[in-house]
Amino acid sequence: MSGLTLTGVRKSYGKVDVIHGVDLHVEPGEFVVFVGPSGCGKSTLLRMIAGLEEISGGEVSINGRRVNDVEPSRRGVAMVFQSYALYPHMTVAGNMGFGLRMNGVSRQVVDERVTEAARILQISELLNRKPRALSGGQRQRVAIGRAIVRQPDLFLFDEPLSNLDAELRVATRVEIARLHGQLAATMIYVTHDQVEAMTLADKIVVLRAGRVEQVGTPMELYHKPANLFVAGFIGSPKMNLMEVDVASNGLARLPGGGTVRLALPDGVNVARLRHIGLRPDALTEDAQGPITGNVTVIERLGDATYVHLEIAGGTTLIAKVDPETRLSPGAPLSLRPAGRLHLFDAAGAAVPGITLHDEKA
Amino acid sequence: MTAPVSPRPTRRRLGARLWAARMEYLFMLPGLILFGLLIGYPMVASDWFSLLDWSGFDAKSAFIGLGNYRELWNDPYFWGAFRRSFFFMLGTVPMQMGLSLVLAIVLNNRLMKWAAVFRTAIFLPVVAPVAVTGIVLTLMLSPFNGPVNGLLMSLGVIRAPLDFLGSPDLAMPTLIVVFVWKWIGTTMVYWLAALQTVPDELYEAARLEGVKGWQMTLFVILPIILPFAIVIALVSAISALNVFPLIQSMTGGGPFYATEVMEVYIFRNAFASTAGSLPRLGYASAAGVFFGLAIMVLTLLQIASVRWMRRSTRDV
Amino acid sequence: MSEMRASSNRQLLSPRRRMQVASVFLALICCIHVWPLLWMVSASFKPNAEIFAGGGLIPSAPTFDNYRRAWTEAHMSQYFLNTLFVTVLSTLIVVLTTSTMGYAISRRHFPGRGLLVGLLVFTLFVPQGYTIIPVFELLGALGLSQSLWGLVLATSGGSFVVFVMLFAGYFSQIPKELEEAARMDGVGFSRTFLFVMLPLARPIVVTVVVLQVLHAWNDFLLPLVVTLANPALRTLSVGVYAFKGENYIDWGGMTAAATMSILPIVVLFLFLQRYFIDGLAGAVKG
Numbered sequence: 001m002s003g004l005t006l007t008g009v010r011k012s013y014g015k016v017d018v019i020h021g022v023d024l025h026v027e028p029g030e031f032v033v034f035v036g037p038s039g040c041g042k043s044t045l046l047r048m049i050a051g052l053e054e055i056s057g058g059e060v061s062i063n064g065r066r067v068n069d070v071e072p073s074r075r076g077v078a079m080v081f082q083s084y085a086l087y088p089h090m091t092v093a094g095n096m097g098f099g100l101r102m103n104g105v106s107r108q109v110v111d112e113r114v115t116e117a118a119r120i121l122q123i124s125e126l127l128n129r130k131p132r133a134l135s136g137g138q139r140q141r142v143a144i145g146r147a148i149v150r151q152p153d154l155f156l157f158d159e160p161l162s163n164l165d166a167e168l169r170v171a172t173r174v175e176i177a178r179l180h181g182q183l184a185a186t187m188i189y190v191t192h193d194q195v196e197a198m199t200l201a202d203k204i205v206v207l208r209a210g211r212v213e214q215v216g217t218p219m220e221l222y223h224k225p226a227n228l229f230v231a232g233f234i235g236s237p238k239m240n241l242m243e244v245d246v247a248s249n250g251l252a253r254l255p256g257g258g259t260v261r262l263a264l265p266d267g268v269n270v271a272r273l274r275h276i277g278l279r280p281d282a283l284t285e286d287a288q289g290p291i292t293g294n295v296t297v298i299e300r301l302g303d304a305t306y307v308h309l310e311i312a313g314g315t316t317l318i319a320k321v322d323p324e325t326r327l328s329p330g331a332p333l334s335l336r337p338a339g340r341l342h343l344f345d346a347a348g349a350a351v352p353g354i355t356l357h358d359e360k361a
Numbered sequence: 362m363t364a365p366v367s368p369r370p371t372r373r374r375l376g377a378r379l380w381a382a383r384m385e386y387l388f389m390l391p392g393l394i395l396f397g398l399l400i401g402y403p404m405v406a407s408d409w410f411s412l413l414d415w416s417g418f419d420a421k422s423a424f425i426g427l428g429n430y431r432e433l434w435n436d437p438y439f440w441g442a443f444r445r446s447f448f449f450m451l452g453t454v455p456m457q458m459g460l461s462l463v464l465a466i467v468l469n470n471r472l473m474k475w476a477a478v479f480r481t482a483i484f485l486p487v488v489a490p491v492a493v494t495g496i497v498l499t500l501m502l503s504p505f506n507g508p509v510n511g512l513l514m515s516l517g518v519i520r521a522p523l524d525f526l527g528s529p530d531l532a533m534p535t536l537i538v539v540f541v542w543k544w545i546g547t548t549m550v551y552w553l554a555a556l557q558t559v560p561d562e563l564y565e566a567a568r569l570e571g572v573k574g575w576q577m578t579l580f581v582i583l584p585i586i587l588p589f590a591i592v593i594a595l596v597s598a599i600s601a602l603n604v605f606p607l608i609q610s611m612t613g614g615g616p617f618y619a620t621e622v623m624e625v626y627i628f629r630n631a632f633a634s635t636a637g638s639l640p641r642l643g644y645a646s647a648a649g650v651f652f653g654l655a656i657m658v659l660t661l662l663q664i665a666s667v668r669w670m671r672r673s674t675r676d677v
Numbered sequence: 678m679s680e681m682r683a684s685s686n687r688q689l690l691s692p693r694r695r696m697q698v699a700s701v702f703l704a705l706i707c708c709i710h711v712w713p714l715l716w717m718v719s720a721s722f723k724p725n726a727e728i729f730a731g732g733g734l735i736p737s738a739p740t741f742d743n744y745r746r747a748w749t750e751a752h753m754s755q756y757f758l759n760t761l762f763v764t765v766l767s768t769l770i771v772v773l774t775t776s777t778m779g780y781a782i783s784r785r786h787f788p789g790r791g792l793l794v795g796l797l798v799f800t801l802f803v804p805q806g807y808t809i810i811p812v813f814e815l816l817g818a819l820g821l822s823q824s825l826w827g828l829v830l831a832t833s834g835g836s837f838v839v840f841v842m843l844f845a846g847y848f849s850q851i852p853k854e855l856e857e858a859a860r861m862d863g864v865g866f867s868r869t870f871l872f873v874m875l876p877l878a879r880p881i882v883v884t885v886v887v888l889q890v891l892h893a894w895n896d897f898l899l900p901l902v903v904t905l906a907n908p909a910l911r912t913l914s915v916g917v918y919a920f921k922g923e924n925y926i927d928w929g930g931m932t933a934a935a936t937m938s939i940l941p942i943v944v945l946f947l948f949l950q951r952y953f954i955d956g957l958a959g960a961v962k963g
Contacts, residue, residue: 052857073863085854089876099862102872150862375788382787384866389793392778392841395770398815399834400800403808410810467703472696481950482707485714488946488953489939490895492914496921497717497935500928506729508716542710547957554958599802606897610918624806624898631810632902646810653807660802 003027003186004049004154008058011044011210018044020210021058026188026203028153031180034190035197035233036207042190043158045207049188050079050156063153073099078147079156082163084139086131086146092118093127096145110149117148120182137168144179157189161196173199194234198222206230223340228348231277237306239342240283240317244276246343250357252276256312258290260337261357273351275344280306282339283319289336291317295329309333407653410646416639429647439648441618442626445533446652449622450601452537457597458590461545465552466578480553484546491543495610498539502526526612529619536620540607548597555589556582588670595663602656623652714939721933728928743933747920753934755909756916760938762825763900763912764893767832771840771889772882774833779844780870784856797838805898808834813902825910828903835892835899840885847881848874884956887949894942913938 004026011019019041026032034042047053049060051072060067067075086095096117097110118124121141131139140160147155157176161169177200180187191197197204198218206213206221206229214226218234225231231239245253248270250262264270283291293311305323310316319335327333343351379386411429415422433439464483468476486494501509502525510522525535559582567577605624608614614621614629621629631645720728722739747753781787782794812831813822821827851874859869875882900912911919917934924930946953 050861052860071863072861077861079858079861081854081858083852083854085852085858087855087858087873087877089879098872099859099864102862102864102868146858146862378788382785385781385785385787388867388870389778389781391770392774392837395774395830395833396778396797396837399812399831400803400808400837401796402815403811404800404803406811406814407807410814464703464706467699470696470699472693473700474696475700479703479707480954481947483710484954485943485946486710487957488891488942489714490897490914490942492895492897493917493935493938494713496917496931497713497939499921500720500931501713501716506731508731511731546710550954550958599804603804603806605805606895606914609897609901610921624804627806627809628898628902632905642810649804649807649810653804656802656804657799 002063003030004188005061006045006049006058007061009045009048009055009060010057011041011048011053012056018210019048019056022212024205024212024215026186028186029184031177031187031189031200031202032205033197033201033203034188034205034207035192035194036213037192037233039209040207041210042192042207046079046156046158046188046190049154050077051075052079073103076153077156078150078152078154079158080140080143080147080160082159084131084143084163086139086142088131091128091130092123092134092142092145095131095142096149099146099150113149113151114145117145120148120179121145136164137172140164140172141175144176148183153186155185155187157187159191160189161191161193169196176200195236198234204234206233224350224352225277225342226350228275228277228344228350231342231344231350235279237280237318239277239279240319241275241277241344242315242317244273244343246270246273254290255315256292258292260290262341262343263355263357265353268351268354272345273343274346275348277342277344278317278337279340280318280320282337282341283317283335284338285319285321285325285333286336287334289334291335291337293317293333295327295331295333298325298327298329307333309335404653407646407650410643411650413643413646415643416641420639422643425643429644430651432644433647433651438618438621439626442621442623442648443652443655445621446602446604446623449533449537449540449604450598452533453540453601454594454597456537457541457545457548457601458594460541461548462552464545464549465556466582468549469553469556480546480549483549486543487546489543491606492610494543495539495607499526499611502535527616529616532612532616532620536608536611539611540601540604543607544597544600547600548593551589551593551596552586555586555593558589559585588667591663591667591670595660595667598659598663599656623648627652714943717932717939718936720928721936723929725927725929728932743929744937746927746930747934747937751916751920751924751930751934752908752911753913753916753937756911756913757937759825759828759910760894760912760914763828763832764890766829767893768886768889770829770833771837772885775837775840775885776844776875776878776882777870779841779846780848780874782841783845783849784853784874797841801838801842809898809902812899816903822903823907823910828900828910828912831899831903832893832896835896836888840889843881843884844878847878851877880955883952887952887956890945891942891953 004024006022006024009019009022010017022045034045036042044053048055051067051070055068062075062077087098090098093114096114100110100113101107114127115124118127121144123138123141123145126134126138126142131142134142140163143160160176161172164172173196176189180200189196189200201218203215204218204221205215208229214221214230216224221230221234225234225239228241232241242255246262246264247253250264250270252260252262252273254260254276291309291311293309295307296310296316297308299306299308300323303323305321305325306318307321307325307327308316308318317335321327337356341354341356343354345351412424412426413422414425414428467473468480470476473479501507504510504522504524504527507522509525510519513519514522523531526532563581563585564577567581572581602622603624604622605628608620608622608625609628612620614625627645627648630641630648632640715734719734719736721743722736722741724738724740724742727737782790782797812834816822816827816831819827821830855873855877856869859873864872895914896912897914897918900910900915901918904910904912904915908919913934917931917938920927920931920934
């Protein structure tokens with residue numbers, strides 16, 4: 001089977017398990033992003049694929065070949081490190097060609113590949129500089145160039161943008177997306193930033209505490225999060241989550257006493273429903289709305305305005321409102337749900353198929 | 362993501378782990394050989410030699426147990442040398458550290474012009490070979506035509522030339538002063554390095570608060586460089602105990618053993634015994650072991666105090 | 678710096694004035710430090726009679742006679758070459774052995790690492806008096822006591838442990854990703870060391886070279902002991918010492934010999950001052 005396949009991959013340091021059995025398949029040409037909070041094991045997983053970490057259990061195979069005990073350099077992978085890991089004493093060209101030269105590739109081939117990679121990355125004029133004479137973004141490109149010249153089957157990126165400033169991060173993100181299209185290469189990308197994950201990925205793998213929480217396309221994760229964790233992690237601003245009591249007739253009681261009527265599909269055990277989730281754009285201003293509270297903060301982004309609303313019980317909700325709104329902090333505000341609902345049971349798992357009653361009506 | 366927990370290799374059988382690390386061992390081999398030959402073996406061999414009655418490298422040796430140590434214990438020359446070694450250390454270290462600290466503080470002042478020139482000049486004797494410097498100084502300190510006596514007399518400080526190295530009372534103090542003169546540049550450079558760790562903002566903050574210069578030095582700078590002080594004291598103390606080249610070249614331990622420190626004593630017994638008597642390698646080894654252990658205890662005490670200092674400053 | 682930063686009108690002298698007073702004292706101290714060197718060089722160009730007569734530092738009729746005597750009759754030419762040989766070779770050996778060992782103990786895991794580090798720390802300050810007898814005996818056993826190679830070997834041990842510690846300390850600060858990048862590039866252990874790690878440790882290489890050159894050029898007890906029975910192997914320090922024992926009234930010859938021994942290292946220092954001073958300071962900071 002071509003592509004990358006992980007089967008029951010585990011990692012433990014002594015008695016501490018950090019990766020609890022991951023199964024995953026990556027198709028050739030796919031751009032896969034591992035995302036999750038610090039310490040979720042995403043970098044460890046990436047390093048296990050690279051061969052920098054021993055694999056405690058399970059199997060990693062690349063293009064049908066088991067690589068558990070294969071040296072990193074013989075796996076057909078190349079890695080871009082978070083800190084770039086450029087050799088400070090070599091020029092840009094030296095950095096990019098080092099691995100090839102050390103492995104006996106002829107000078108001419110090295111030069112060709114370095115020139116070509118530099119052209120793709122638009123760093124041809126920097127080839128004779130040392131890394132310390134480069135900006136952060138340029139160093140990033142050199143690090144990517146070092147991966148490109150090896151012509152790997154699989155590119156691995158370990159949080160490559162986290163050392164760049166915000167503006168450059170966006171630009172480089174676009175650059176990497178363009179590169180993926182141009183090289184048609186398989187890429188695995190680790191980040192803690194869900195915006196990067198959403199914008200870059202063909203497929204996102206959400207990890208928490210060494211387990212895969214959900215695998216899917218960005219839009220699948222956004223619209224159909226499998227559980228509370230994914231719901232809260234994907235999307236910016238975050239999904240609003242409220243505790244909810246649902247009666248068997250579909251009447252859901254929200255914090256503060258307001259109610260909405262839900263359309264329940266057959267076979268839903270209402271007693272198990274515990275949380276309701278609403279994205280900020282699924283809340284709309286309505287003087288009669290069931291959710292009431294006081295505005296605490298107003299964030300104006302120009303094209304959109306978000307209000308932070310403190311409701312009964314101290315919960316803060318965020319709602320996307322009319323950009324020209326005259327609201328000001330301290331003002332009372334009422335909202336009603338208008339859009340996709342997410343319901344979760346006591347275990348945090350999503351309960352699909354529940355919509356607002358009114359919509360159907 | 363955060364770096365993974367320290368990447369310890371998983372526990373495998375020892376044989377496999379040794380084999381897996383063969384490159385590492387191969388890599389360390391030259392160093393290990395050198396370490397074994399020049400430090401490891403001598404440390405063990407010295408202990409063994411110290412139990413032998415052994416007069417010369419060509420002669421036969423005989424095991425005599427702790428005989429050498431028993432004899433050392435009753436040897437006034439040994440105790441004299443032992444005492445003088447530590448006396449020398451106590452005579453030099455505080456003076457050297459104090460003077461060099463003053464020099465460093467003055468040289469570290471931004472208003473000080475020519476600081477680089479002064480630093481170079483004061484450091485100059487450090488690089489000169491000790492034994493050769495010692496010999497030049499014996500000429501300069503000579504009571505016959507020596508320029509030091511000449512200068513002191515023309516300045517009217519003394520009326521008659523002093524026999525700096527030839528009189529039992531003067532020889533040791535002279536050597537102490539020469540030692541401090543020779544090595545003060547090193548200590549000064551250490552202090553300067555320590556002072557450079559004091560951030561500029563601190564001076565500026567103190568200045569804004571109207572702190573006076575001496576208060577600044579006493580209450581702000583000294584506490585910051587105190588951890589360095591212990592390291593510097595340790596290094597200075599060790600170097601003051603390894604003073605063979607200076608003393609051998611200037612006085613040879615004389616006059617009348619007045620400047621015979623431990624290393625000179627060991628050298629005399631092992632390699633340069635007085636005419637007629639045989640070299641005593643076993644006996645000298647015993648003295649070396651005894652002295653080495655004393656230094657090691659001293660070192661460990663100081664290292665412990667460094668640890669303690671670092672810990673207590675980190676808590677702040 | 679401190680002292681004078683705090684401005685106070687009540688102080689007797691302005692900061693600038695106080696620095697000028699301090700400068701005068703410093704200048705005096707510097708004179709004391711430089712005088713012996715100047716006197717030595719000056720005396721080396723004077724006939725003995727003129728040295729004994731005292732007088733100024735400028736020789737009335739400079740002569741190279743002292744140098745001729747020292748260079749040929751006192752064999753300083755031979756001693757000079759010996760010293761150069763021992764210094765250069767022991768420095769090469771020391772850089773090679775301590776850098777590799779420092780790298781292995783700071784960056785690699787292997788059985789026995791803890792024990793090795795413990796041994797190294799334990800022997801950090803072993804005095805020369807402790808080891809000199811077995812080292813001499815060992816050179817005899819290895820058949821090296823009659824050649825300069827024995828001296829080269831023994832001189833390489835001088836600050837071995839300190840240098841290993843300096844390298845280990847430096848290597849442990851280099852980000853691990855650099856080695857991982859090399860590993861991803863398929864660069865093996867020894868070539869990663871040679872082409873990536875060692876070039877990065879240049880400051881420490883410089884420090885170690887400086888300290889070892891100083892040590893080898895200036896060492897005394899070891900070459901003295903090793904050459905007791907073999908004057909042809911003497912280094913400069915031992916040669917000057919022997920000169921004093923043999924011609925104790927030939928001050929001119931002695932100062933000329935001393936100048937030959939001191940001047941090269943002083944000139945080296947003046948040219949590479951920054952490295953010497955940083956190197957020494959680095960030894961304490963590490």
